[in-house]
Amino acid sequence: MIDLRLLREDPDRVRASQRARGEDVALVDALLSADELRRSSGVRFDELRSEQKSLGKLIPKATPEERAELLQKADRLKAEVRAADAAQDEADAEAKRLLLLLGNIVHEDVPVGGEEDFxxxxxxxxxxxxxxxxxxxxxxxxxxxxxxxxxxxxxxxxxxxxxxxxxxxxxxxxxxxxxxxxxxxxxxxxxxxxxxxxxxxxxxxxxxxxxxxxxxxxxxxxxxxxxxxxxxxxxxxxxxxxxxxxxxxxxxxxxxxxxxxxxxxxxxxxxxxxxxxxxxxxxxxxxxxxxxxxxxxxxxxxxxxxxxxxxxxxxxxxxxxxxxxxxxxxxxxxxxxxxxxxxxxxxxxxxxxxxxxxxxxxxxxxxxxxxxxxxxxxxxxxxxxxxxxxxxxxxxxxxxxxxxxxxxxxxxxxxxxxxxxxxxx
Incomplete structure (x- = not known):
């Protein structure tokens, strides 16, 4: 597979490579979108996990009245973390699937064309x-x-x-x-x-x-x-x-x-x-x-x-x-x-x-x-x-x-x- 950093930094080069191969250029933009979703879903999961850990530290120190409210919030966060984790896995799997479909970046000196264009x-x-x-x-x-x-x-x-x-x-x-x-x-x-x-x-x-x-x-x-x-x-x-x-x-x-x-x-x-x-x-x-x-x-x-x-x-x-x-x-x-x-x-x-x-x-x-x-x-x-x-x-x-x-x-x-x-x- 290609380096994802190259895809993010120079997508036009990847598009040109796909075009030269006679492959689907739209795959590049689909992969860019999937990669962005993968990264944003990862950030969202990390944010929720951090909030969940912080909340977990507050509960033992809370008064009985505060604890009941915090426990309810912890239950909601637990469900959100679980959903965010699933979304992250799904986004990661889709990005990997698309990445495996993408061919290697062709060398700049390779002649462009089909079987007879060597x-x-x-x-x-x-x-x-x-x-x-x-x-x-x-x-x-x-x-x-x-x-x-x-x-x-x-x-x-x-x-x-x-x-x-x-x-x-x-x-x-x-x-x-x-x-x-x-x-x-x-x-x-x-x-x-x-x-x-x-x-x-x-x-x-x-x-x-x-x-x-x-x-x-x-x-x-x-x-x-x-x-x-x-x-x-x-x-x-x-x-x-x-x-x-x-x-x-x-x-x-x-x-x-x-x-x-x-x-x-x-x-x-x-x-x-x-x-x-x-x-x-x-x-x-x-x-x-x-x-x-x-x-x-x-x-x-x-x-x-x-x-x-x-x-x-x-x-x-x-x-x-x-x-x-x-x-x-x-x-x-x-x-x-x-x-x-x-x-x-x-x-x-x-x-x-x-x-x-x-x-x-x-x-x-x-x-x-x-x-x-x-x-x-x-x-x-x-x-x-x-x-x-x-x-x-x-x-x-x-x-x-x-x-x-x-x-x-x-x-x-x-x-x-x-x-x-x-x-x-």
Whole structure:
């Protein structure tokens, strides 16, 4: 959530942020009114409680005649205090409800617009000219089936559409990617983590995934658990309700977990293969930092993602995501998009988001610097979303005979194998 002081002192900035996101600007004024009512009802309750305490001191000293009148007044005050307390709780609950609906304040440098209004910041690598090499590239599913690596048919039979099996070298390729990603993250100072895939509502709400993203979250109603769509959720909640000494920052974690997404609203999009699926594995970087270091850490996360994709020898571009395509928690987000030859375009492989103090306030994660205690900043960055990375590797490194060259960075994790070769029928 945002800092309420910012809302009170500069509501126009908050309105501008909501407008840029394409969200309801009227929410800002509703929250201002609710906050004012919350504060005034608190003042009224405190005044009545003070009067009640003062009256309580007078009663023992009063004469019998005065005591009867004072006791009647005490009864009236008791009812008023009870009503004021209830009004204060109601006003506080409404202010909190509205505050949770408000997105993070977007960074001033974020391009304004929707999904297609991103700005390309840089490009890396060379896009292969398959025509010049004398063959037409196959898509990842055709390659994966020939390699004995991907089985969509049985995935659909067992679990339905957008499910799959990784088999043989496909399974080995996933394990190689995960091990290589964790190795890079560990070398960079991240603590490797295996995180829960089921979380309580507060963890999911605290990270901002029960707002605009709620339609893509799986909810187990009987037990009131949520399946995470990213290990960002359990990593953000790891230090929930804790105060961390400033000299221990930054804290960096690399989480590996299964991820689950309903993919609501994507009917007919990316239905072939494993680019957009309901379940996948991912290695996620997560940082807790001093707010003053948040922007620099954001760039560091992006640099680690660029290092990873460069090591996989993939052509990619870095984009500054537009305001209307940000998640509610992010003030700014950079995506790395890899070139997918058979689609003839760049597609998202990694994201790096700066959430400032937005998640920390919701989850009550604070830092202590001397006597000062304040929310810290959280950031997250995808290092390896496995299925999409496999898509990019198969398509970009394919050879005319249907085999696939293994990037050097992965060979130590595949027993030194240089090629993935088609299996015999």
């Amino acid at each position: 700005v390309v910041l840089e490009t890396h690598g060379t896009i292969r000219d398959f025509g010049a090499e004398g063959f037409e590239p196959k898509d990842h599913l055709e390659l994966g089936e020939a390699l004995g690596a991907i089985d969509m048919e049985r995935g659909a039979k067992v679990s339905g559409s957008r499910f799959y099996y990784l088999t043989g070298v496909g399974a080995l390729l996933e394990l190689a990617l995960v091990n290589a990603a964790i190795a890079q993250a560990t070398e960079a100072g991240f603590v490797p983590m295996l995180t829960p895939a089921l979380v309580r509502p507060r963890a999911m709400e605290g990270t901002g995934f029960l707002g605009q993203a709620a339609e893509n979250v799986y909810h187990l109603e009987k037990d009131d658990y949520y399946l995470v769509g990213t290990s960002e959720v359990p990593l953000a909640a790891y230090h929930m309700d804790e105060i961390i000494d400033a000299d221990k920052l930054p804290l960096r974690y690399a989480g590996f977990s299964p991820c689950f997404r309903r993919e609501a609203g994507t009917y007919g999009k990316d239905t072939r293969g494993i680019f957009r699926v309901h379940q996948f594995d991912k290695v996620e970087m997560f940082s807790y930092v001093d707010p003053a270091d948040a922007e620099a850490e954001h760039r560091r996360l992006l640099d680690w993602e660029k290092q990873w994709l460069t090591g996989l020898e993939l052509p990619f571009q870095v984009i500054d995501v537009a305001t209307g395509d940000l998640g509610s928690s992010a003030s700014r987000k950079f995506d790395c998009e890899a070139w997918i030859p058979t689609q003839g375009k760049y597609r998202e492989l990694t994201s790096a988001s700066n959430c400032d103090g937005f998640q920390a306030r919701r989850l009550s994660v604070r830092m202590r610097d001397g006597k000062k205690v304040q929310p810290l900043a959280t950031l997250n960055g995808t290092l390896c979303a496995v299925p999409r990375t496999i898509v990019a590797i198969l398509e970009n490194h394919q050879l005319p005979d249907g085999s696939v060259r293994v990037p050097e960075v992965l060979r130590p994790y595949l027993g030194g194998r240089e090629l993935l070769e088609p299996v015999s029928k």
